[in-house]
Amino acid sequence: MSEKTKPTISEKEIKRLAEKSLTEAENFSEVEIIKKKYLEKGGLISQLFQQISQKRDLAQKKKLVAKVQEREKKSPEQDQKKDKLDIYREGKKVPLASLHPITQIIQKIYDIFLPLGYQVSESSEIETEEYNFNKLNMPPEHPARDMHDTFYLNVNLLLRTHTSNTQIRVMESNSNQELKVITAGKVYRRDEDDATHTHQFTQIEGFMVGRDISFSHLKGTLELVLKKLFGEDHPIRFRPSYFPFTEPSVEVDAQCLPCQGKGCNICKKTG
Ligand SMILES: [Zn+2]
Missing domain, CATH: 1.10.287 (Helix Hairpins)
Known part of the structure; x- marks a missing residue:
């Protein structure tokens, strides 16, 4: 020393x-x-x-x-007596913690997508306007870009409002390649916190780029994921919906688990 x-x-x-x-x-x-x-x-x-x-x-x-x-x-005899090892004695129980429910569901969904050939990719929660909005065809006049919806850190940096920044980053670094990507993570929006709203939540997002990929691939994949998550016979429903950045668009509903479709506070009486 x-x-x-x-x-x-x-x-x-x-x-x-x-x-x-x-x-x-x-x-x-x-x-x-x-x-x-x-x-x-x-x-x-x-x-x-x-x-x-x-x-x-x-x-x-x-x-x-x-x-x-x-x-x-x-004396050695005294030592032997004291150190006698009882292999049948019950061990000390150490209480184990468990993974956070959100982590568990993310892992469960990754486990569904990985055998389908998807790769997991994650990116930063702090993002530039360019990667959170511009490159996703969300021009400055898009409502999500309003200061009320987004946490800006400075003029250019913000807390990502969705996980779609991952799409752009993955596509840019793998140009002209077929892609199957799944991502999950925290996203942030300026919202009044109440029982059904929060300023931070978790999104899971997947995308596929390749030849001959059609809307039916999307429908089949969503059906598979919902069946694996909620069970083979769990009622689900597809309905056409408008999103300003994808065309055609669809929304998928699964029956409310607590009320089994009868309508409750959790599903806002929609079942
Ligand atoms: Zn319900």
């Missing part, structure tokens, strides 16, 4: 020095310098803490050595 050992300094000495310097200080900047000297990382106070822990370590080591020496003195 080539590290230099610092001269030790007592707690009383530090207190005396600090008090002396503070009395002699003539203005705030001098007080600030004293504050740095004593309180900052590597300052005298933290050195004192280091000394204390070194002393404690040394005391513990001494204790341990004494214990071992004591044991060595004892």
Whole structure:
């Protein structure tokens, strides 16, 4: 070890020095310098803490050595009796935590898409306007770009409003290639938080690029995912819908699990 050992300094000495310097200080900047000297990382106070822990370590080591020496003195029979190993004794139970429900559902959905040949790709939650909006054919006059919907960090950077930034980044770095990509992650929108709205939520998004890919591939994939998630016979419904950036567009509904289609507060009485 080539590290230099610092001269030790007592707690009383530090207190005396600090008090002396503070009395002699003539203005705030001098007080600030004293504050740095004593309180900052590597300052005298933290050195004192280091000394204390070194002393404690040394005391513990001494204790341990004494214990071992004591044991060595004892007779071997006594030792055997004490160290008898009971392999049938019940082990100590350690409570295990479980994965967050959102992580569990993301993994479940990835597990459905991976055997279909999809690759998982994830990208940043902080994004530029270019990748969150412009390159997705969402021009500046698009309603989602209104300041009320988006958390802007500065003029150009924002918290992504959807996971679609991943699409652009993956397509740009794999141009002219057939792609099957699935992504999931946190997205942010300026919303009043209540029972059904939150300023941050999780999106899962997949896309496919290739020759002869049609709308029926999308329908088949969505059907498969819903069946795997909710069960073979769970009622689902496709309905035409308008999205300003995809054409044609479709929305898919699954029957509400808690009320089994009867209508409840969770599904806003839609079943
Ligand atoms: Zn319901």
